[in-house]
Structure formats: structure tokens, C-alpha cells
Amino acid sequence: MGKLSPYLYLLPATVILLLFRFIPIVLSFVISFFEWTITGPAGFIGLENYQLMMHDPEYWQSMLNTFYLVIFVVPTTVILSLVFAALLNTASFLRGLFRTVYFIPTVTSMVAVSIVWRTIFNQQSGLANFLLEKIGIAPLGWLAESDGIFHLLFQNLGINLPAALGGPSLALFAIIIVTVWKSTGYNAIIYLAGLQNIPRVYYEAADIDGASKVKQFFKITLPLISPTTFYVLIMTTIVTFQVFAQVYMMTGPPIGGPLGTTKVIVYYIFEQGFGEAQNLSYASAIALVLFLIILILTIIQKRMEKFVHY
Amino acid sequence: MTKVGKFVVFMLLSIFGLAMVVPFVWMMVTAVRSQLEFNKGNVGFLPLEKHTMFVDNEEDTIISIVMVDGDSTYVHFYDEEGHIERAFVKVPNEGIVERTRLRIHWENFIDAWNRAPFGRYFMNTIIVSILTLLGILVTSSLAAYAFAQMKFKGNNLLFTFFISMMMVPQPIYLIPSYVLLNNLGWIDTYMALIVPWLAHIFTIFLLRQHFKSIPRELFDAAEIDGCSRFGILWRIVIPISKPVLVTASIFSLIASWNSFMWPLVMINSEELRVLQVGLSYFSQESSTLTTLLMAASTFSIMPLVILFIVAQRQIIGSVARAGLKEG
Numbered sequence: 001m002g003k004l005s006p007y008l009y010l011l012p013a014t015v016i017l018l019l020f021r022f023i024p025i026v027l028s029f030v031i032s033f034f035e036w037t038i039t040g041p042a043g044f045i046g047l048e049n050y051q052l053m054m055h056d057p058e059y060w061q062s063m064l065n066t067f068y069l070v071i072f073v074v075p076t077t078v079i080l081s082l083v084f085a086a087l088l089n090t091a092s093f094l095r096g097l098f099r100t101v102y103f104i105p106t107v108t109s110m111v112a113v114s115i116v117w118r119t120i121f122n123q124q125s126g127l128a129n130f131l132l133e134k135i136g137i138a139p140l141g142w143l144a145e146s147d148g149i150f151h152l153l154f155q156n157l158g159i160n161l162p163a164a165l166g167g168p169s170l171a172l173f174a175i176i177i178v179t180v181w182k183s184t185g186y187n188a189i190i191y192l193a194g195l196q197n198i199p200r201v202y203y204e205a206a207d208i209d210g211a212s213k214v215k216q217f218f219k220i221t222l223p224l225i226s227p228t229t230f231y232v233l234i235m236t237t238i239v240t241f242q243v244f245a246q247v248y249m250m251t252g253p254p255i256g257g258p259l260g261t262t263k264v265i266v267y268y269i270f271e272q273g274f275g276e277a278q279n280l281s282y283a284s285a286i287a288l289v290l291f292l293i294i295l296i297l298t299i300i301q302k303r304m305e306k307f308v309h310y
Numbered sequence: 311m312t313k314v315g316k317f318v319v320f321m322l323l324s325i326f327g328l329a330m331v332v333p334f335v336w337m338m339v340t341a342v343r344s345q346l347e348f349n350k351g352n353v354g355f356l357p358l359e360k361h362t363m364f365v366d367n368e369e370d371t372i373i374s375i376v377m378v379d380g381d382s383t384y385v386h387f388y389d390e391e392g393h394i395e396r397a398f399v400k401v402p403n404e405g406i407v408e409r410t411r412l413r414i415h416w417e418n419f420i421d422a423w424n425r426a427p428f429g430r431y432f433m434n435t436i437i438v439s440i441l442t443l444l445g446i447l448v449t450s451s452l453a454a455y456a457f458a459q460m461k462f463k464g465n466n467l468l469f470t471f472f473i474s475m476m477m478v479p480q481p482i483y484l485i486p487s488y489v490l491l492n493n494l495g496w497i498d499t500y501m502a503l504i505v506p507w508l509a510h511i512f513t514i515f516l517l518r519q520h521f522k523s524i525p526r527e528l529f530d531a532a533e534i535d536g537c538s539r540f541g542i543l544w545r546i547v548i549p550i551s552k553p554v555l556v557t558a559s560i561f562s563l564i565a566s567w568n569s570f571m572w573p574l575v576m577i578n579s580e581e582l583r584v585l586q587v588g589l590s591y592f593s594q595e596s597s598t599l600t601t602l603l604m605a606a607s608t609f610s611i612m613p614l615v616i617l618f619i620v621a622q623r624q625i626i627g628s629v630a631r632a633g634l635k636e637g
Binding site for chain 2: 109
């Protein structure tokens with residue numbers, strides 16, 4: 001009993017993890033090499049799925065959309081949450097209240113807030129167009145608009161940008177806004193903890209030397225907070241690669257997004273696996289590409305952790 | 311900082327804060343607005359309604375004008391629900407006024423609740439969340455105790471295995487899990503929603519850190535007194551770890567309550583839908599009933615918003631600590 005006992009304590013968690021994490025992960029490799037129906041394998045097809053992927057325009061479109069999402073969401077979230085946190089850190093009045101308010105989007109369900117945002121972006125009676133109208137801007141198509149935001153912007157200036165430079169569609173941009181809104185508060189709290197860990201003496205010394213607050217932010221805060229920045233950067237990237245609920249809720253069935261411009265990679269996996277196609281095998285292959293991307297990001301994070309510390 | 315500086319900081323914080331809460335405020339206002347007004351594009355931040363009304367000494371009635379006939383006008387009288395009560399009534403012109411009034415349609419909440427089996431959805435979510443939580447507390451306490459306080463071969467290796475499983479995101483194992491659960495015959499059952507989530511690595515990690523911080527002397531003393539290993543866990547470790555267990559429970563509840571993609575895939579029948587899935591179907595089927603959708607969104611997020619307000623110290627505190635540890 002004595003020698004076995006630790007293993008008995010670990011048994012329940014280990015069994016669950018082996019059965020419902022480890023085996024599925026291994027299985028996903030297997031499935032991607034087989035033709036696979038709901039009931040089981042129906043013939044080995046080797047790398048066929050991966051070849052198919054190379055020539056699947058919808059796959060590349062979803063990759064591009066995901067790329068747009070990451071490129072727009074990650075830097076915006078990192079900068080905004082640092083600014084939030086820096087402001088919170090200097091605030092003396094109602095600080096607790098602000099902290100609470102910023103965090104509320106984090107605990108509310110993506111499904112519910114997506115319904116709210118979908119209504120905000122409603123073309124006829126949404127809040128977004130209502131507010132635009134108040135400041136004299138013509139209503140926009142938002143979730144129904146497949147035109148790229150740069151394209152739309154330059155069009156107003158009389159320049160016709162080529163499609164390749166159009167940027168994410170306005171519909172995807174709406175999803176970008178929601179994603180930033182949802183994730184900023186959480187990261188601000190992480191930043192705030194990092195900021196409070198910077199010894200006050202640095203700022204006191206800078207004050208004596210007559211450095212301005214802005215200069216102090218760039219010369220003291222920014223370098224000393226860089227480990228947190230790195231953490232927030234990588235974690236937000238990993239999370240953003242997995243965006244699903246807001247895309248499904250705001251531009252999902254039955255109507256769908258405009259010309260597939262909001263279809264991100266996890267949505268495409270879902271659609272291939274559980275939509276009409278029911279192609280579990282192909283969906284698994286795409287999921288593995290996502291796995292590879294996230295694995296690389298995770299390894300970078302683990303490696304760099306050692307270097308970015310002072 | 312100067313007074314001006316403090317004021318600027320306060321203003322900026324307020325603007326950011328407003329951006330965070332405006333969607334929720336608008337949701338609640340729209341939830342109590344009449345659908346008719348919403349469709350008219352009357353979507354400001356107060357549930358105001360603009361009506362043509364007929365006023366006489368008894369009461370004010372909402373009307374619509376059909377035809378003006380000299381000093382009097384033919385109108386339709388409406389009831390509060392917007393149905394025509396009396397048609398083609400002839401009234402004097404001086405009684406007809408344009409009026410804006412504040413009107414709160416509380417009944418939208420009841421209407422939304424009754425349009426889909428939300429009671430059932432809440433019940434399912436509560437059952438799944440509570441059972442998952444209980445399971446997680448048991449498996450995690452046992453595992454964390456072994457990791458933190460026992461010497462055995464493969465401790466680090468097993469812990470690394472646990473942590474690396476934590477790194478794998480859900481979309482990766484969703485499809486093979488579906489295949490696996492289908493073979494077990496668990497698709498469309500509570501089992502599919504509960505059993506795969508009974509080991510929660512973050513909780514194990516959290517508890518292990520805490521159990522490690524308990525002084526050795528406490529264990530030695532208990533052992534001398536003849537307490538068994540399990541007895542130590544049950545009588546000493548668990549009781550002094552209550553705050554950590556509460557924090558872990560809060561996070562588990564939030565995760566279960568908000569989980570969406572997994573139950574969306576694993577459940578087909580309406581009776582087993584959890585709240586998020588039920589809400590998503592409701593939003594697809596009733597996409598034009600905007601005000602009811604806002605009402606449903608409001609009561610769907612309320613339990614967690616209340617939990618958050620009650621437990622915000624623990625929640626914000628542990629997010630801050632997790633970030634520090636990792637960062």
C-alpha cells in the first residue's frame with residue numbers, strides 16, 4: 001500500500017487525462033490519415049487531406065482571415081491593456097470600481113455578448129449606426145459588408161485600392177472590435193500586477209532627476225514590464241487563433257458571414273467536421289495545422305521566458 | 311501628480327470604463343423596449359416611445375390617424391400591446407397630441423423566458439456545472455496532494471505530462487473526442503459534458519502550489535498522532551485550504567457555465583441543451599425578436615455577473631497572481 005499509494009491518489013486524474021486528452025490527441029493524427037465516417041475508419045488515404053488543403057481556397061481564405069484577426073487583435077489588446085493598467089496604477093479615485101468594470105466582459109459568456117454586439121451592429125436599428133448618424137456619418141453595412149476596411153476607407157478619398165490590399169472585411173473588423181473589447185480587461189489586470197511589482201524607488205529617482213511622467217513610462221515602465229508584455233502577447237495570440245464563438249454567433253448559421261470573409265480557422269474546422277460536409281478526417285487535418293502553430297508559439301514562450309527576465 | 315494630471319487620468323479611465331459597460335447598458339435598455347419601437351430605429355439609451363395619442367379627461371390612448379375630416383379625425387385606438395382596440399373612431403382634433411413617454415416593458419423578460427425552455431437550459435447548466443465542479447475538486451485534491459507531499463518515482467515526469475496536456479487547446483481534440491465519445495455511446499448524454507472535464511489541470515496546479523506551502527511540521531505532527539495519509543488530507547490539508555478551493559471552484563463554475571463549442575457539438579436533443587447552446591439556438595430561430603434576445607442575454611449573464619461581484623477579490627486576485635507567476 002505505502003509504495004503504491006501516491007499512484008492511487010493520481011489515478012483518477014491520470015485516467016481522465018489519458019482517456020480524454022492524450023488518446024484524442026493521438027487519434028487526431030490517425031484520423032487525418034484515414035477516410036473517417038462517424039462510426040470509424042473507412043480506408044487509409046495517407047496525405048491526401050494535406051494535399052487537398054494546399055488547393056482548397058476556403059482553407060486559405062480562413063487562414064488569411066485568422067491572420068487578419070491576430071494581426072489586428074493582438075497589438076491592439078496589448079497596447080490598450082497596458083494603457084488601462086498604467087492609468088489604473090496611477091489612479092487614486094474609484095480605482096476598485098474601474099478595475100471591476102474593466103473585468104466584467106471577461107466573465108460574461110461570449111455567446112450572450114456576441115448576441116448583444118450583433119444587435120449593436122444591426123444595420124437598421126443598431127447602436128453603431130445610430131451613433132454614426134449622430135456624428136453625421138452614413139450608416140455602414142457592418143456584419144453584412146464583405147468589402148475590406150482599407151478599401152472602404154480609401155474609396156472615401158477617391159482611391160480604388162486593389163483587392164489584395166483591401167484588408168479584413170468590415171464584418172471581420174466588427175469581430176475584431178468584439179474580441180479586443182472582450183480580452184482587454186483581463187490582460188489589464190495581469191499588467192496591473194506587473195506594474196505594482198516595479199519598485200517605487202526607480203520612479204522616485206527619476207522624479208529627482210526631473211524626468212517627466214511620459215519619459216518615465218518609456219524609460220522605466222516599458223523595459224521593466226517587458227516579461228509581462230511578452231506573456232500577454234503570446235497568450236493573446238494563442239487565444240486569438242482559437243476564436244470561434246463570436247464568429248459563430250455573429251456571422252454563423254443560418255445566414256453566414258459575407259462571402260466567407262469572417263470564416264476563421266476554428267470555424268472552418270467546425271464547419272468541415274460537423275456541418276453538412278461531415279468530413280471529420282479533413283477537419284482533423286486542419287486542426288493539426290492549428291496545433292502546429294500553437295505548439296510553436298508555446299515553445300517560443302517557454303524558451304523566451306528565461307531570456308526576458310532581468 | 312498635479313491636479314490636472316489626476317483629472318486627465320480620471321477622465322481617460324471613465325471613457326475606457328464607459329466603452330466596457332455601454333454594450334451591457336444598451337442590452338438592458340433594449341431588453342425592456344417594445345419591439346415596434348426598436349424596429350422604428352428608436353434605439354437611444356432610454357426606453358422612450360413616441361406616440362400619437364388622444365387625450366381626454368378620462369385617459370390617454372395611443373392612436374393612429376386614418377383620415378382628417380374637418381374639425382375631427384378618424385383614428386384607430388390601440389391597446390398597450392399595440393393591437394387595434396377600436397377602429398375608425400371619430401375624435402375632435404384638439405385632443406390629438408404627439409407625446410414621448412418612458413415605458414419599461416418588463417414583460418419582455420417573461421416572454422423571452424417562455425419562448426424557449428430556458429428553465430430547462432438553466433437546470434442542465436447547473437447540473438453539469440455542479441457535478442463537474444465536485445469531480446474536479448476530488449480528482450484535483452488527490453492528485454495535487456500526491457504531487458506536493460509524496461515522494462515517488464516519476465513525479466516530475468507525470469507533472470510535465472499534466473502540464474503539457476493543459477497546453478493543448480480544445481479545437482485540437484474536439485473532433486477525435488467526438489469520435490471517441492460516439493463509440494462510448496455518450497453523445498447526447500450528460501456523460502459527454504461532464505466526464506471528459508473531470509480532471510482540471512489548472513486546479514491541480516493551483517492546489518499543488520498551495521499544498522507545498524503548508525509547513526512540513528504539520529504533517530509530521532499529524533503522522534506522530536497516528537493520522538493516516540488520507541486522514542491528513544481530509545482532516546488537515548483540505549480544511550486549511552478552503553480559500554484556494556473556493557477560488558478554484560469559482561473558476562471551474564465560470565468555465566462550465568460559459569463553455570459553448572463542446573456542448574454545441576456533443577448534444578443534439580433540445581432537452582439536454584445547456585444554457586449557452588440553448589441561447590445560441592434561440593438567437594438563430596428568433597433573430598428578428600431583438601428585444602427578447604436582449605432580455606434572454608440579460609438573464610443568461612446575470613448569475614455570473616452576480617458571482618463575479620460577490621467574489622471579485624478572489625477572481626481578480628488570482629488572475630493577477632497567475633500572470634505574475636507566468637510572466
